[in-house]
Amino acid sequence: MDELKRKISFNVNDEQVSLEVDIRTSLLEVLRNELHLTGVKQGCGVGECGACTVLIDGEPIDSCIYLAIWADGKTITTVEGLAKNGKLSKVQEAYVNEGAIQCGFCTPGLVLTTTALVEKGEQLTDEEIKREISGHFCRCTGYQKIFMAVKKVLEDK
Amino acid sequence: MFDIKQVYEPMCLKSALEIYQNNPHLTIIAGGTDVLINLRHGKYEEVELLSLQKIKGLDEIKILEDGTIEIGALTTFTKIFRNDIINKHVPILAEAAVSMGGPQIRNIATIGGNICNGAVSADSAPALFTLNALLYLETANASRTIPITEFYAGPGRVKLQPGEILTKILITKDNYENFKGKYFKFSNRKAMDIAMIGVAVLLNTTDNKVNDLRIALGVSAPTPIRCQEAEKTSLGLELTEENMKRISELTILDAKPRDSWRGSKAYREHLIKVLTYRALRELRGNK
Amino acid sequence: MSYRVIGKEVKRVDAVNKVTGKAKFTDDFFERDMLIGKVLRSPYAHAKIKNINVDKAKALEGVVEVLTYKDLPNIKYATAGHPYSLDPKHRDVADRTILTDKARHVGDSIAIVIAKDELIAEKALKLIEVDYEVLPFVLDPEKAMEPGAPIIHDDRPNNVISSVGQEFGNVDEDFKNADYVFTGEYETSVVQHCHLENHTAYAYMENDRIVIVSSTQIPHIARRIVAEALGLPWGKVRVIKPYIGGGFGNKQEVIVEPMVAAMTLAVNGRPVRYTMTREESFIATRTRHAMKFYMKTAVTKDHKLQAIHIKAISNNGAYASHGHSIIMSAISKFRPLYNFKSFKAEPKTVYTNLPSAGAMRGYGVPQIFFALESHLDDIAKKLNIDPIEFRMNNVIQAGHVDPISKLTVRTFGIPECIKKGKELIKWDEKQELYKNQTGEKRRGLGMACFSYFSGTYPVCLEVAGCRIAMNQDGSVQLMLGATEIGQGADTVFTQMAAEAIGIPVDMVHIISTQDTDVAPFDTGAYASRQTYITGAAVKQAAIEVKKQVLEIASRKTGLKVENLDIVDGKIIEVGLNRLICDISEIALEAFYDRIDSKPITSDTSVNVRTNAIAYGVSFAEVEVDMLTGQIEVLHLINVHDSGTIINPILAEGQVHGGVSMSLGAALSERLMFDERTGAPLNNNLLDYKLQTIMDTPNIEAHFVELPDPTGAFGQKSLGENPTISPAPAVRNAVLDATGVAFNKIPMNPQSVFEKFKEEGLL
Ligand SMILES: Cc1cc2nc3c(=O)[nH]c(=O)nc-3n(C[C@H](O)[C@H](O)[C@H](O)COP(=O)(O)OP(=O)(O)OC[C@H]3O[C@@H](n4cnc5c(N)ncnc54)[C@H](O)[C@@H]3O)c2cc1C
Numbered sequence A: 001m002d003e004l005k006r007k008i009s010f011n012v013n014d015e016q017v018s019l020e021v022d023i024r025t026s027l028l029e030v031l032r033n034e035l036h037l038t039g040v041k042q043g044c045g046v047g048e049c050g051a052c053t054v055l056i057d058g059e060p061i062d063s064c065i066y067l068a069i070w071a072d073g074k075t076i077t078t079v080e081g082l083a084k085n086g087k088l089s090k091v092q093e094a095y096v097n098e099g100a101i102q103c104g105f106c107t108p109g110l111v112l113t114t115t116a117l118v119e120k121g122e123q124l125t126d127e128e129i130k131r132e133i134s135g136h137f138c139r140c141t142g143y144q145k146i147f148m149a150v151k152k153v154l155e156d157k
Numbered sequence B: 001m002f003d004i005k006q007v008y009e010p011m012c013l014k015s016a017l018e019i020y021q022n023n024p025h026l027t028i029i030a031g032g033t034d035v036l037i038n039l040r041h042g043k044y045e046e047v048e049l050l051s052l053q054k055i056k057g058l059d060e061i062k063i064l065e066d067g068t069i070e071i072g073a074l075t076t077f078t079k080i081f082r083n084d085i086i087n088k089h090v091p092i093l094a095e096a097a098v099s100m101g102g103p104q105i106r107n108i109a110t111i112g113g114n115i116c117n118g119a120v121s122a123d124s125a126p127a128l129f130t131l132n133a134l135l136y137l138e139t140a141n142a143s144r145t146i147p148i149t150e151f152y153a154g155p156g157r158v159k160l161q162p163g164e165i166l167t168k169i170l171i172t173k174d175n176y177e178n179f180k181g182k183y184f185k186f187s188n189r190k191a192m193d194i195a196m197i198g199v200a201v202l203l204n205t206t207d208n209k210v211n212d213l214r215i216a217l218g219v220s221a222p223t224p225i226r227c228q229e230a231e232k233t234s235l236g237l238e239l240t241e242e243n244m245k246r247i248s249e250l251t252i253l254d255a256k257p258r259d260s261w262r263g264s265k266a267y268r269e270h271l272i273k274v275l276t277y278r279a280l281r282e283l284r285g286n287k
Numbered sequence C: 001m002s003y004r005v006i007g008k009e010v011k012r013v014d015a016v017n018k019v020t021g022k023a024k025f026t027d028d029f030f031e032r033d034m035l036i037g038k039v040l041r042s043p044y045a046h047a048k049i050k051n052i053n054v055d056k057a058k059a060l061e062g063v064v065e066v067l068t069y070k071d072l073p074n075i076k077y078a079t080a081g082h083p084y085s086l087d088p089k090h091r092d093v094a095d096r097t098i099l100t101d102k103a104r105h106v107g108d109s110i111a112i113v114i115a116k117d118e119l120i121a122e123k124a125l126k127l128i129e130v131d132y133e134v135l136p137f138v139l140d141p142e143k144a145m146e147p148g149a150p151i152i153h154d155d156r157p158n159n160v161i162s163s164v165g166q167e168f169g170n171v172d173e174d175f176k177n178a179d180y181v182f183t184g185e186y187e188t189s190v191v192q193h194c195h196l197e198n199h200t201a202y203a204y205m206e207n208d209r210i211v212i213v214s215s216t217q218i219p220h221i222a223r224r225i226v227a228e229a230l231g232l233p234w235g236k237v238r239v240i241k242p243y244i245g246g247g248f249g250n251k252q253e254v255i256v257e258p259m260v261a262a263m264t265l266a267v268n269g270r271p272v273r274y275t276m277t278r279e280e281s282f283i284a285t286r287t288r289h290a291m292k293f294y295m296k297t298a299v300t301k302d303h304k305l306q307a308i309h310i311k312a313i314s315n316n317g318a319y320a321s322h323g324h325s326i327i328m329s330a331i332s333k334f335r336p337l338y339n340f341k342s343f344k345a346e347p348k349t350v351y352t353n354l355p356s357a358g359a360m361r362g363y364g365v366p367q368i369f370f371a372l373e374s375h376l377d378d379i380a381k382k383l384n385i386d387p388i389e390f391r392m393n394n395v396i397q398a399g400h401v402d403p404i405s406k407l408t409v410r411t412f413g414i415p416e417c418i419k420k421g422k423e424l425i426k427w428d429e430k431q432e433l434y435k436n437q438t439g440e441k442r443r444g445l446g447m448a449c450f451s452y453f454s455g456t457y458p459v460c461l462e463v464a465g466c467r468i469a470m471n472q473d474g475s476v477q478l479m480l481g482a483t484e485i486g487q488g489a490d491t492v493f494t495q496m497a498a499e500a501i502g503i504p505v506d507m508v509h510i511i512s513t514q515d516t517d518v519a520p521f522d523t524g525a526y527a528s529r530q531t532y533i534t535g536a537a538v539k540q541a542a543i544e545v546k547k548q549v550l551e552i553a554s555r556k557t558g559l560k561v562e563n564l565d566i567v568d569g570k571i572i573e574v575g576l577n578r579l580i581c582d583i584s585e586i587a588l589e590a591f592y593d594r595i596d597s598k599p600i601t602s603d604t605s606v607n608v609r610t611n612a613i614a615y616g617v618s619f620a621e622v623e624v625d626m627l628t629g630q631i632e633v634l635h636l637i638n639v640h641d642s643g644t645i646i647n648p649i650l651a652e653g654q655v656h657g658g659v660s661m662s663l664g665a666a667l668s669e670r671l672m673f674d675e676r677t678g679a680p681l682n683n684n685l686l687d688y689k690l691q692t693i694m695d696t697p698n699i700e701a702h703f704v705e706l707p708d709p710t711g712a713f714g715q716k717s718l719g720e721n722p723t724i725s726p727a728p729a730v731r732n733a734v735l736d737a738t739g740v741a742f743n744k745i746p747m748n749p750q751s752v753f754e755k756f757k758e759e760g761l762l
């Protein structure tokens, strides 16, 4: 069975971790089941819904179709890593204030993608904003308030 | 969990090629957006993977001295879409790149994977077909270059030899200089969708007369194709309303779309004509 | 009425928890020794199991147990999340077992594997050997009713679950005397809820009781149905509902809970989790009924509606689930909108070999309004009259009493909604602008109205419980059996309790998790009932708490209770507005007074025997590409009459989400099946065309607030309402733009192409 294990280390939410992971697992499974970062959600497992999005070296990636061993040496941010000292990040605040959250299942992924956009600091048109978050399905909100939250926080920059 | 038995993670191309030569039964995985989906759906059992993720230097885009654009096979679609060289010289490829999947997919899916996966709906294919892109394939002790137009063997099948890895995609200067291009991806949604039809048109004109016109289609035959008849007929024609219509009609001589639940043959044929015409109209500009 | 908290944009009470990833959903709990369950699903649409051999699967290392129908009690049960009825005739059709010996649709549940991990479970599924006798199958409900059609359930030889209808007045007479008679056929397709969190649950045993943690809208009903399915006393089952990632009716259905209960029973109470994959979820949960309507309407010379005769067929799929209730809901809820002298509906709900249809946001009403509102526009067009005037000429008025249900319309906001929507979309101006278009792209405007109920009365029982306990600091715990499923219930209940007691919202601590062992009884989230029904319970419990507080204050001050009030957590003397003390002082007395100590609590239950009819309209502006057939919605405005809006920001959110669901149904969503095999073609989120943000237009939500006297705070329903009228409004806008009347949705590019061909436009 040892063949199936591989030792990897990576930085997750500003913490360095070293783990032995099963080569058959996805990053999603390691984050949720080993590190209990359950803010990472699974809505499909096949890259279609975006609920499992995490930032890998700052880029939004579907963790359900990312092999855990690939995380070796990477810097990963999950939704749990956004609030600092108990204070919500600007993006999180915008989601709360704009009413962009309903069931909340799509929220962690969207908040992370939005965070990546804010961090890149580019000027985006409305169409571009939509394009950049189009890899997330949300069945509850019709995207209206999500769009407003993203727009607000990008403008506040 | 994926049904994986082994993953090789070479750090450089050379060792990847060696491992592959010695273990030709391995399945290559680049971004994994096709491979891992297939695994999830139980299409492979106890697969042994050769992961290209850790290989550096295969994700670059550059212009060689002779003006050839070289794109590393591991370049992601996000990178292609945002790249200055691509946007300046072959914007049609940027259009194709941003049309595929959604941002998270584009952040990891590679152009090499898109090509080697052999899907008729691959969004990079029609654009690369019009650009007469060349594929640079390497094995541990040899290499060859093959036009992409000769690479596809059938739905989901490409002409990779055992032990061969696609390392670069090349677009020579004569294939992009003085050309304008347009890619229409027709799908039910504006994001996260597979093409029902893909139409790429690359045009070179003088005084509104066609010097060189290339039309390539996705999801219109068992492989991506070029519309030879329409292209041939167009040479020297002035792009009048009537001629653009005529050229668009001729695409059907090469296209062989199928009826499927994603779209009927009749509708696909109709779309090919309409989209070709619209691409021509847009490229020609207001004349 | 002026409120301090009601009607304010209070932030969601669960927002911070959700935005930080702390909110725990069913899959976020880890139990020791957890096993994984997987279900073997039928590859055939209709097949008898001749033989099933699980030996090889059982022998696989890591497999703990394999179950087939032979291992489970042979009890038939119904999965619909309705309140139980003491009258057996009024109960749902019990037509399924946890595992079956006959597959009735592709995806039917054949066997269960319980293993150490998912991969082993999946491999074991492949080792189960099933010998099927493949039977002929039928997907089309009209064919299913023909003589000689395959029989899906033996006790329904014609495959009709029910054909009970309704009527009033004399339809035949009115058609005989009619000035005009119009007919039309309208059809909707199979669509799905697509809540982002798939169905998931896990179960374990504590002593001889089964504990189930599940993503459900209806914990109390789930408990009952699990007990029924396994033949257990109801009290032996405990259901816990944490946060849930959307339901939209699909979790008003008890699907995975009996399975996980059976699984844990099979492994001596060890925890077992079963989470559906997305692909499974599409075929093994529920869908929205595809319906076909044959409408026939009599109209007078002065354009008054006279009689309507509706024949309808509802494709129920393989198991009854909510069955005929859905189309009965449709033919009842659409009535209190237009004045008809006579009405007759002949609906049929029919079994076919498709996955089962069940409850989905709107409960049959989106389907009937697609038909009715399309039909009305078709009639207006034929009569060459303005579709809005035509409607206005025929709407009911407040005071209207439905001849069958006897429900009274107390507030009727349609005229105001129409006026507002018309202005907002610039109806008259644009109508003028879009006349005589000939280009490649054409624009048009359309609108549609709807009516909907608040809860299920008088068809079902409407009870709701609420418990409030005050803490030493004057804050309260609010405990409910009603569920937060994303719609914002917890927040509006918090506001209601705060309002009625007189404390700030942050002094109300709502318990979001429902645990049937401790939560008050409430049937749960469905029928847009909670704000209206449970709201009444919250108000009643809060008033009781307030009364207890004021009694202590009165005892303390010698002032009469009537002269005291609680405002913002302070006890004041009414009129003088004199501050007496902080509520915490009263709370402390209640807890610790040596003589009179009696902590303040209230535990109430209401049985609501009213219904408030809610209304609304959609206005749509579209642009149609006449060559490719693509329809783009440029703008969509919904105006709702839902009585008092408790929380505008949440209300808007409901509207946005509901509208986008309806737009999906109008334009792109359709679950497809292979005619030759009955197998699903697009049961994943890439191929099932749920709209992305890029496909979704600007959606506007507006409200016309007419407080309903029966609502605790004047409120009426809102949750499901927005999913009703956008689809017909878009359809009517396409008619306006192109002159083409689409009578089937979705109007996806392929079907638009076909229709344009048929009409000679291409
Ligand atoms: C949600 C979703 C949406 C998608 N949408 C689109 C879309 O809109 N348009 C589209 O075209 N595709 C789409 N795809 C498919 C997929 O993302 C693309 O085909 C992608 O480009 C594959 O690249 P990859 O690096 O992920 O390939 P992998 O999955 O890693 O590999 C794909 C195939 O190519 C082989 N391979 C990869 N690299 C090499 C190499 N260098 N040399 C030899 N063989 C190699 C692999 O063995 C495998 O057979 C989508 C996929 C998903 C999951």
Ligand code: FES
Binding pocket: A041, A042, A043, A044, A045, A046, A047, A048, A049, A050, A051, A052, A053, A062, A063, A064, A065
């Ligand atoms: S769970 Fe990863 S994209 Fe859906």
Ligand code: FES
Binding pocket: A100, A101, A102, A103, A104, A105, A106, A107, A137, A138, A139, A140, A141, C196, C245, C246, C486
């Ligand atoms: S809030 Fe429920 S899916 Fe987005």
